[in-house]
Amino acid sequence: MVSVRSVSITPSSLTPSDLRWIIEHREDRCTLCGNCTAICPKGAIRLAHMRQRVPALDVFNKKRGNDYRTFTGIRQETDAAKLCIGCGMCAMVCPNEAITPIPGTNENRTLFFENRKGEPMKRGGRRNATGPTLLDRIVFHRISMLTDPALDAGRHEFTTTTTLGRILSPEEFLERTVSGGWIPPTREIFPFVIGSMSFGALSPNMWLGLLQGVAYCNEVLGLPVVMCTGEGGCPPWILRSQYLKYIVLQIASGYFGWDEIIRAIPEMQCYPAAIEIKYGQGAKPGDGGLLMWHKVSKLIARLRGVPEGVDLPSPPVHQTLYSIEESVMKMLQTLSMAFNHQVPVYPKISASTSAKSVLNNLVRNPYAAGLMIDGIDGGTGAAYNVSMDATGHPIASCVRDCYLELAKYGKQNEVPIFAAGGIGKNGNVAQNGMAMIMLGASGVHIGKYMMQAAAGCLGNEKNRCNVCNLGICPKGITSQNPKLYRRLDPDKVAERVAEVFMSINTEVKKIMAPLGRSQSLPIGMSDAIGIADQAAADRLHIQYIC
Amino acid sequence: MCRLALKTAREPFSPYEVLTAMEAMKEGYDGSGLGLLLRGMEFEDFKYNPRFPILSGIAHTEKAWHRMTDYMEEMEYELKYDHRFAMRPELIEAQDRFRYFMRAYRMPVEFRDESDDLREAELLRARLALRKLSTEEDPLTIFSFYPDVAMIKEVGWPMQIGDALCLHDGQLKSRVCMAQGRQNTNYGINLYACHPFFIQGISTMTNGENTAFVPIRDWLLGKKFAGYTGYQSDSEVFTHILHYALKQLKLPLQAYKHIITPLSNKELANHPQGDFLTGLRQVCKRLIIDGPNAVIGTLPDETSLLVMDQKKLRPAMVGGRDGVWGIASEMCGIQAMIPDRDASLDFQPMREHTVIIPPHRKELEIWSQYDRFPLPLAA
Numbered sequence: 001m002v003s004v005r006s007v008s009i010t011p012s013s014l015t016p017s018d019l020r021w022i023i024e025h026r027e028d029r030c031t032l033c034g035n036c037t038a039i040c041p042k043g044a045i046r047l048a049h050m051r052q053r054v055p056a057l058d059v060f061n062k063k064r065g066n067d068y069r070t071f072t073g074i075r076q077e078t079d080a081a082k083l084c085i086g087c088g089m090c091a092m093v094c095p096n097e098a099i100t101p102i103p104g105t106n107e108n109r110t111l112f113f114e115n116r117k118g119e120p121m122k123r124g125g126r127r128n129a130t131g132p133t134l135l136d137r138i139v140f141h142r143i144s145m146l147t148d149p150a151l152d153a154g155r156h157e158f159t160t161t162t163t164l165g166r167i168l169s170p171e172e173f174l175e176r177t178v179s180g181g182w183i184p185p186t187r188e189i190f191p192f193v194i195g196s197m198s199f200g201a202l203s204p205n206m207w208l209g210l211l212q213g214v215a216y217c218n219e220v221l222g223l224p225v226v227m228c229t230g231e232g233g234c235p236p237w238i239l240r241s242q243y244l245k246y247i248v249l250q251i252a253s254g255y256f257g258w259d260e261i262i263r264a265i266p267e268m269q270c271y272p273a274a275i276e277i278k279y280g281q282g283a284k285p286g287d288g289g290l291l292m293w294h295k296v297s298k299l300i301a302r303l304r305g306v307p308e309g310v311d312l313p314s315p316p317v318h319q320t321l322y323s324i325e326e327s328v329m330k331m332l333q334t335l336s337m338a339f340n341h342q343v344p345v346y347p348k349i350s351a352s353t354s355a356k357s358v359l360n361n362l363v364r365n366p367y368a369a370g371l372m373i374d375g376i377d378g379g380t381g382a383a384y385n386v387s388m389d390a391t392g393h394p395i396a397s398c399v400r401d402c403y404l405e406l407a408k409y410g411k412q413n414e415v416p417i418f419a420a421g422g423i424g425k426n427g428n429v430a431q432n433g434m435a436m437i438m439l440g441a442s443g444v445h446i447g448k449y450m451m452q453a454a455a456g457c458l459g460n461e462k463n464r465c466n467v468c469n470l471g472i473c474p475k476g477i478t479s480q481n482p483k484l485y486r487r488l489d490p491d492k493v494a495e496r497v498a499e500v501f502m503s504i505n506t507e508v509k510k511i512m513a514p515l516g517r518s519q520s521l522p523i524g525m526s527d528a529i530g531i532a533d534q535a536a537a538d539r540l541h542i543q544y545i546c
Numbered sequence: 547m548c549r550l551a552l553k554t555a556r557e558p559f560s561p562y563e564v565l566t567a568m569e570a571m572k573e574g575y576d577g578s579g580l581g582l583l584l585r586g587m588e589f590e591d592f593k594y595n596p597r598f599p600i601l602s603g604i605a606h607t608e609k610a611w612h613r614m615t616d617y618m619e620e621m622e623y624e625l626k627y628d629h630r631f632a633m634r635p636e637l638i639e640a641q642d643r644f645r646y647f648m649r650a651y652r653m654p655v656e657f658r659d660e661s662d663d664l665r666e667a668e669l670l671r672a673r674l675a676l677r678k679l680s681t682e683e684d685p686l687t688i689f690s691f692y693p694d695v696a697m698i699k700e701v702g703w704p705m706q707i708g709d710a711l712c713l714h715d716g717q718l719k720s721r722v723c724m725a726q727g728r729q730n731t732n733y734g735i736n737l738y739a740c741h742p743f744f745i746q747g748i749s750t751m752t753n754g755e756n757t758a759f760v761p762i763r764d765w766l767l768g769k770k771f772a773g774y775t776g777y778q779s780d781s782e783v784f785t786h787i788l789h790y791a792l793k794q795l796k797l798p799l800q801a802y803k804h805i806i807t808p809l810s811n812k813e814l815a816n817h818p819q820g821d822f823l824t825g826l827r828q829v830c831k832r833l834i835i836d837g838p839n840a841v842i843g844t845l846p847d848e849t850s851l852l853v854m855d856q857k858k859l860r861p862a863m864v865g866g867r868d869g870v871w872g873i874a875s876e877m878c879g880i881q882a883m884i885p886d887r888d889a890s891l892d893f894q895p896m897r898e899h900t901v902i903i904p905p906h907r908k909e910l911e912i913w914s915q916y917d918r919f920p921l922p923l924a925a
Contacts, residue, residue: 410768519856
């Protein structure tokens with residue numbers, strides 16, 4: 001018997017069956033081409049020489065013995081730093097279907113070791129909550145059967161745009177029209193906005209592919225899609241181009257990229273679609289943005305005005321300000337003024353039980369162009385695991401409460417609410433978005449869905465991949481390493497963006513037509529939605545159906 | 547689907563004439579009820595002063611009747627005339643109809659020299675207060691309380707109801723009559739859900755369904771204007787939107803069409819007042835209707851109007867001659883009301899039109915949304 005001391009066992013020693021993802025390798029199919037080990041972003045597999053016993057039978061002498069042969073095979077690493085993330089790139093490049101990761105069915109013991117060096121686990125991605133979301137379960141049930149003919153999604157004209165920007169009350173609008181007063185700027189946009197993902201969090205190819213797709217949607221398809229930069233600025237040439245009008249520039253507590261933006265203002269050919277001031281994020285409420293050093297490349301450092309290769313954590317709060325009221329008041333006014341009061345400026349907050357109070361502040365602020373609320377199912381490029389998994393508030397009830405609060409005072413047309421966080425997380429993007437719109441949102445932001453649909457992001461709710469923070473994105477979506485992001489063809493991303501929005505537009509019409517709506521987006525049409533869940537129906541003030 | 551008929555003439559006529567139009571169109575609706583609005587009143591047995599507000603409604607029990615009369619006395623409304631219908635109650639389907647009333651009052655002393663706005667506000671207040679006097683045991687239904695306007699609503703075939711109230715006897719005439727032939731069957735039967743709807747002299751009736759009802763209703767409720775209440779029918783908001791546009795925003799009648807069915811971006815880009823109308827569309831976005839609807843309305847000055855939904859998904863037409871005009875869902879309806887007209891001049895409005903029959907009733911005004919908007923401030 002081998003003595004225990006001669007085997008290397010540490011407290012964190014694990015076997016493959018303890019892991020979240022287990023590599024299944026078929027030696028009989030493997031040609032030892034090495035593609036899988038070369039592409040694995042984590043180095044989770046390696047070619048290894050192994051020894052195998054072969055029975056040696058001496059039939060004539062009636063003796064049994066052993067022979068040994070050595071062979072080269074695939075071995076999975078069990079070191080916590082090199083754990084398989086289930087991305088499946090090995091299977092994607094294998095010419096022979098010899099290898100694939102499968103989810104471990106044993107308890108996931110790696111969880112207990114994700115705090116090496118005293119550092120809790122950080123990752124990118126999502127909350128990892130599987131199953132249908134509340135939005136997935138909402139159905140559109142007020143079918144207009146009383147009046148014939150119903151609308152035809154294919155033939156009739158539909159208005160599928162929404163308004164971004166502060167809208168005056170009709171009385172105020174007429175009064176200011178007569179007196180020549182300031183009428184706040186607004187934009188008619190497609191209600192599905194590409195959510196804030198920064199140039200930095202995303203690779204240059206991904207970011208530019210998205211923008212190229214957005215421009216195509218606007219200029220060729222006639223769909224006024226806009227995208228938000230996230231905190232990290234915008235390449236200088238874009239700031240001075242006509243494409244800026246498709247972009248919502250985000251400012252957050254790190255003010256990254258704003259040197260470039262402010263410098264570019266006098267040279268701008270057009271104004272941006274809007275300015276988003278980020279106070280909070282759904283995936284990691286109470287936490288600032290985080291771009292880990294792996295991703296701070298020369299280009300990113302130049303855009304953000306920082307040294308290369310350092311962590312870029314934004315503070316949780318805007319340091320120069322004391323409270324949200326002050327922030328909202330000062331920053332909205334300042335930014336509105338910076339763009340000559342011609343650009344809508346709105347805050348983004350994380351969904352919270354206190355969202356209504358922020359909203360009440362905004363209603364009284366004439367410069368507030370809307371409110372963007374990001375729910376717990378939102379994604380992020382990097383955050384602490386515990387923030388992502390356990391902190392936050394779901395989006396549906398938060399937006400519904402805010403909408404009903406506005407409706408109580410007849411202000412629901414004046415301050416548009418945008419919702420984000422889990423829209424389309426199971427693929428039902430148009431259905432989820434329209435459910436939010438009927439709950440009271442003027443539009444939705446989609447981030448993860450766009451990464452998955454437009455660029456083939458491999459992340460899922462079972463913690464697959466989710467290494468956006470490390471800059472090793474195997475698809476090149478969230479990496480700043482040219483070797484990785486060259487895998488992603490921006491033209492192909494743009495093509496997918498156009499396909500996605502064309503399809504969303506058709507599905508939106510397919511949802512609106514049976515409800516008898518075509519002239520305006522059915523914002524707050526809560527009589528049209530139902531859910532087979534009494535508690536949720538009561539909470540959201542919609543119909544329980546069964 | 548509802549059938550609608552409106553007749554407007556310089557000389558007062560019997561509402562029964564409009565019921566014949568409803569009868570002509572009877573294949574198109576289920577005849578489940580009648581809603582009637584009369585404007586420009588003439589009573590056979592009373593010389594009516596058009597400044598006196600007329601209270602119309604139904605007292606379903608004697609108790610409810612007394613409650614109503616007591617309240618009016620208490621508020622110091624002086625009864626000037628109490629119209630008595632020559633009734634044939636056996637023709638009425640409903641059982642609990644103690645009395646249909648049309649009573650002309652002189653307003654309390656303190657309001658007699660007040661501005662029209664204040665007088666109207668008081669009439670609205672009184673009408674809503676009277677509605678609240680209704681109880682489950684002793685229901686009281688109040689249709690309108692306004693000078694020179696009377697209303698009747700009842701369940702049953704329009705012609706049969708006309709016979710039951712002996713509307714053919716010439717006791718009651720008006721210069722404008724709106725009729726609609728269906729109880730609201732979208733939701734439960736409720737007299738308040740029957741078109742036409744009325745608020746401060748403005749009235750509309752509609753065929754079709756208002757799919758955008760809930761967001762519009764929620765927005766109007768948020769305005770906290772006392773009269774924006776009820777909403778037993780999805781079509782009541784059409785009346786309130788017209789009221790909001792004319793009385794609250796003080797916009798010209800043409801704005802109504804721009805509010806409920808605004809032009810598209812492309813169309814507004816080529817409109818002489820595109821900027822203003824784009825702004826108007828935005829601020830009144832929650833009042834956009836989807837249809838399918840044809841909306842027929844009348845105003846206190848006896849103007850009549852007809853507008854279609856944005857896709858013209860419902861039929862309606864207008865025809866007539868100098869002095870007499872009719873609007874109906876079908877051509878046979880107009881034929882029944884005004885046979886001696888040149889039918890080749892009948893007009894079916896398209897999606898961009900607002901048909902206006904002005905009080906002089908000489909000729910129609912057909913106004914298009916593409917035309918210049920008649921508002922000096924938008925110029």
